[in-house]
Amino acid sequence: MIRQAxxxxxxxxxxxxxxxQVTGKxxxxxxxxxxxxxxxxxxxxxxxIRPDNYEFQWQSVRDLLAANADSRKFVAEVEQxxxxxxxxxxxxSGMQPxxxxxxxxxxxxxxxxxxxxxxxxxxxxxxxxxxxxxxVINVRNPMAAKGGVDPEPMSEVKxxxxxxxxxxxxxxxxxxxxxxxxxxxxxxxxxRAAAIICWTGCGYLVRIAVDALGQEEASPELLAEIEQxxxxxxxxxxxxxxxxxxxxxxxxxxxxxxxxxxxxxxxKAALLNEFSNRNxxxxxxxxxHPDNLSFGDDxxxxxLSATAQKVAGVQSVSVTRMQRCFEAPNGELINGVxxxxxxxxxxxxxxxxxxxxxxLELVLGGGR
Numbered sequence: 001m002i003r004q005a006x007x008x009x010x011x012x013x014x015x016x017x018x019x020x021q022v023t024g025k026x027x028x029x030x031x032x033x034x035x036x037x038x039x040x041x042x043x044x045x046x047x048x049i050r051p052d053n054y055e056f057q058w059q060s061v062r063d064l065l066a067a068n069a070d071s072r073k074f075v076a077e078v079e080q081x082x083x084x085x086x087x088x089x090x091x092x093s094g095m096q097p098x099x100x101x102x103x104x105x106x107x108x109x110x111x112x113x114x115x116x117x118x119x120x121x122x123x124x125x126x127x128x129x130x131x132x133x134x135x136v137i138n139v140r141n142p143m144a145a146k147g148g149v150d151p152e153p154m155s156e157v158k159x160x161x162x163x164x165x166x167x168x169x170x171x172x173x174x175x176x177x178x179x180x181x182x183x184x185x186x187x188x189x190x191x192r193a194a195a196i197i198c199w200t201g202c203g204y205l206v207r208i209a210v211d212a213l214g215q216e217e218a219s220p221e222l223l224a225e226i227e228q229x230x231x232x233x234x235x236x237x238x239x240x241x242x243x244x245x246x247x248x249x250x251x252x253x254x255x256x257x258x259x260x261x262x263x264x265x266x267x268k269a270a271l272l273n274e275f276s277n278r279n280x281x282x283x284x285x286x287x288x289h290p291d292n293l294s295f296g297d298d299x300x301x302x303x304l305s306a307t308a309q310k311v312a313g314v315q316s317v318s319v320t321r322m323q324r325c326f327e328a329p330n331g332e333l334i335n336g337v338x339x340x341x342x343x344x345x346x347x348x349x350x351x352x353x354x355x356x357x358x359x360l361e362l363v364l365g366g367g368r
Contacts, residue, residue, distance in 0.1 A: 249359075
């Protein structure tokens, strides 16, 4: 039987994997301490032991674009957790490991400014296994360490990326990238999109929520098409889950005191217009119109009070109920905010025949 090598993407047990610049042959001790983080490569020595007991050393490189089919090279890709995953060639760009081969990795861990210890601070040496021949009189570091650099924040990575990549996204790295790609690629079918990246215990899952244009829920066909399109943009190691936006119906009650010279019925009609989901034209629409609500927009008590207070004839207003429909209160009135998750959108249609889509109750007093 002939065994064929399959996909092989091992992960290192410990992290974060150390990256450092390869030093030249003729450098002084002072020059060795000067490192350029953008020229750093993974500090790892990888040995392959084949079934016939032959050993081969593999070289860590930044990418496999220039590797040929006989190049024993690999790429160490570090996830957000700091654990590195080793990526080998496919037989065309870089050699593919032989079936039943075993690998041994020797590597350093530790990165960042925390490793820049001061002078004369290292005074002990710990040996995890084995023993030293002879004796150790003293352990010291006469000079302070330097060169350790913390990973770049994602905001700086995007800021210093080449201009062409900032203008037109070609690869989804952050959650915002996935949402931007959906809105860009499906302009005629999607009005908004949002995404979050979560850890599942064995990998990263990107959840993308879609607010379809002209319909309450996105069709299964549209969701499948979006997932297929995003697959070519996704970051390696990211799994995709595309779903329709989660609409959260609200249950709100306002107690309003009407001024004595106003009719309660007129004030109530004006309040219902302000708190509706209708579009009145000329840029005027109720605060619960879909275009006023977006993903993760928390709903604040102060917004409700301010909207009611600007209606002519309202003397005072009090929000006496603000919660999710069919759920118990969760401190919304005390905290002054009804929080929404990143993939949720608030909804209040106030349709008596469809109370599951949100309801508004007005309790009016005073007036005439």
